[in-house]
Amino acid sequence: MSITKNIAILEGDGIGPEVMEEAIRVMNAIEKKFGHRFMCTSAWVGGAGIDNAGKALPEETLKICEQSDAILFGSVGGPKWEPLPPNEQPERGALLPLRKHFGLFANLRPARIFKGLSHASPLKCRIAKAGFDFLVIRELTGGIYFGEKGSDENSAWDIMKYTVPEIERIARVAFESAKKRKGKVTSVDKANVLQTSILWRKTVERIHAQEFPEITLEHLYIDNASMQILTRPADFDVIVTENMFGDILSDESAQISGSIGMLASASLSESGFGMYEPSGGSAPDIAGKGIANPIAQILSLAMMLKYSFGLLEEHEAINDAIQQVLDEGYRTGDIFSGSEEEKRIGTKEMGMRITKKIV
Ligand code: IPM
């Protein structure tokens, strides 16, 4: 069945616009092949919002997002806007308010090694070759990011607070995800030190016992988890954790997969509204050179089709197209090893090659 959806396109700063162009190219191919209509409306965000509309998250942008069925986000930030007060900078002025405004409490960040790319991982050869495929689920609208903040001449504070309903709902997302995967959840906390973690662990255990007894549940402390991910990544399936631990663990997980340029993320609300963005940043150092890897942005589109619109076949079609192009040896600089079978290409060619596989 073909569908019609409104999509807000927020390409943002740095490499955002150039990788978004490739995602839209792929989106058009999906429309054509499957008969869908995606009505895209672009809006300013981040540094581009500051420069063109006076602030990181202009009202007009928010309105466009509210009228859309999903948001496809590029990346924000760069040295140009760093001198601004923290609250006005692209990250704190746009990304965090968007998450809060739409109640995007569940952040899904898949981490896996793509076939043929294990050489790019900094892990020991043996571990990287064995591969891994897990999903980091990060609580995104609570904890220390959004607690009371303050400072005086001699001190500063950020309060970390979690409520039972906040923990319950993210635990359910984790268990539901594990049901569709390998049936295992690792909950990460610091219950040997933090009150919020004691509540976290107790609540996750209760939801597990009452609603998902068939799922395997283990608990790890955050410091230990960050080591275990490096030594036995293949043992993980779903990792669920609070906002700041998830920020750190998801970067670690992305890094060991080889390139942050290959990973997408979804941020979902209780009603299923979603914002989709690459896990990497705006990479101002390579912006405008046509060498950025567009795959993370294209995979963000694929996640949008799956999670917001339930288009599983279309999601698979994009994943298959990417794997085929990688199998043919095409690589952007970040995943290029220099071996003879590989051909180094730029952003546009990568986007076009992936698009051509969707027919
Ligand atoms: C991320 C980013 C953001 C975060 C920053 C840019 C505010 O690092 O999405 O992981 O810390 O959540």
Ligand code: MN
């Ligand atoms: Mn981060």
